[in-house]
Amino acid sequence: MNPTTEYLAVRPEAGEAPPPSPWGLLRLRQQLETGLPLTPRPYETLAERSGLSQGEVIDAIRQWQAQGLIKRLGLVVKHRTLGYTANAMVVWDIPDTQVREVGRAIAGSPVVTLCYRRPRRLPDWPYNLFCMIHGISRDRVLAQLENLIREQQLECFPHSVLFSRKAYKQRGGCYVGHD
Amino acid sequence: MRLDSTDRQLINLYQRNLPLCERPFLEMARTLGISEAEVIRRLQSLQSRQVITRVGPVFEHSRAGASLLAAVAAPEAQMDLVAARINRAPGVNHNYAREHTYNLWFVMTAPDEDTLQARLRQLEHQLQLPILQLPMTEGYHIDLGFEIDWEALP
Numbered sequence: 001m002n003p004t005t006e007y008l009a010v011r012p013e014a015g016e017a018p019p020p021s022p023w024g025l026l027r028l029r030q031q032l033e034t035g036l037p038l039t040p041r042p043y044e045t046l047a048e049r050s051g052l053s054q055g056e057v058i059d060a061i062r063q064w065q066a067q068g069l070i071k072r073l074g075l076v077v078k079h080r081t082l083g084y085t086a087n088a089m090v091v092w093d094i095p096d097t098q099v100r101e102v103g104r105a106i107a108g109s110p111v112v113t114l115c116y117r118r119p120r121r122l123p124d125w126p127y128n129l130f131c132m133i134h135g136i137s138r139d140r141v142l143a144q145l146e147n148l149i150r151e152q153q154l155e156c157f158p159h160s161v162l163f164s165r166k167a168y169k170q171r172g173g174c175y176v177g178h179d
Numbered sequence: 180m181r182l183d184s185t186d187r188q189l190i191n192l193y194q195r196n197l198p199l200c201e202r203p204f205l206e207m208a209r210t211l212g213i214s215e216a217e218v219i220r221r222l223q224s225l226q227s228r229q230v231i232t233r234v235g236p237v238f239e240h241s242r243a244g245a246s247l248l249a250a251v252a253a254p255e256a257q258m259d260l261v262a263a264r265i266n267r268a269p270g271v272n273h274n275y276a277r278e279h280t281y282n283l284w285f286v287m288t289a290p291d292e293d294t295l296q297a298r299l300r301q302l303e304h305q306l307q308l309p310i311l312q313l314p315m316t317e318g319y320h321i322d323l324g325f326e327i328d329w330e331a332l333p
Contacts, residue, residue: 035233036235040205073197078232119313136328168283168285
């Protein structure tokens with residue numbers, strides 16, 4: 001394992017202490033995969049486990065948020081437990097010249113939880129835009145999709161709906177040396 | 180699963196913007212009008228009931244290491260077997276059965292692109308099935324958490 005993780009770089013504020021150790025940042029990144037410890041001072045606990053100071057931990061998280069490496073910090077809800085059991089991946093074939101505009105429009109819908117562009121794999125796979133709709137029932141998801149198509153005028157684009165049948169595995173990504 | 184109004188508030192308010200200070204749960208407790216110990220106890224309970232998987236950051240994975248969405252068309256009778264093999268492959272963190280000829284969909288991750296490709300080749304060899312590789316090329320969604328429609332839940 002090598003700390004060649006430039007994306008983790010954290011700049012110290014001007015005229016202050018030296019930058020935190022890259023190894024410490026890497027350990028912090030690993031610790032954060034499983035979430036904050038539920039202790040009264042979680043950032044101090046993380047600091048002890050990663051060999052950084054509490055201030056370094058808080059600064060690192062703040063900078064990673066500002067850089068977009070951390071998208072959000074909070075409760076990660078498991079929708080299935082709450083009753084959001086219908087989960088549809090909707091895939092679309094959108095002309096390349098329009099895919100960005102359509103992707104942004106779809107992503108703006110409150111019922112859409114993810115929206116990505118991916119390459120087509122012809123002839124097996126003609127779709128280049130993916131979005132996810134999590135819902136309480138199959139019928140509701142299909143109704144939400146119909147509304148989305150009507151509101152965004154997507155009638156002319158071929159699409160396919162892939163409901164999930166079973167989750168064989170579901171956990172947060174591990175990128176830094178867990179495997 | 181029915182949650183009481185304090186648990187709902189916790190979820191409504193803190194899917195993002197968890198406080199970044201020495202005592203984050205104390206700050207949340209003040210907002211909710213309960214004690215710090217109760218915030219921690221409720222978070223532990225939500226976690227043990229699997230309402231939440233964790234309290235912490237959601238990383239933008241396209242910025243950290245390599246990952247992609249992949250799919251295989253498994254023979255219907257062998258789906259469980261193929262899924263189990265996929266689950267055992269290094270770097271797999273999601274694996275769903277879906278209604279399509281491509282019936283198993285999984286996310287494969289690795290520290291870098293070369294390792295990712297090596298893992299995919301190895302898995303393809305084990306499964307004796309071609310793997311459809313669908314890396315993300317552009318993301319359009321800004322993750323703000325998910326607004327729960329409490330009234331509509333069963």
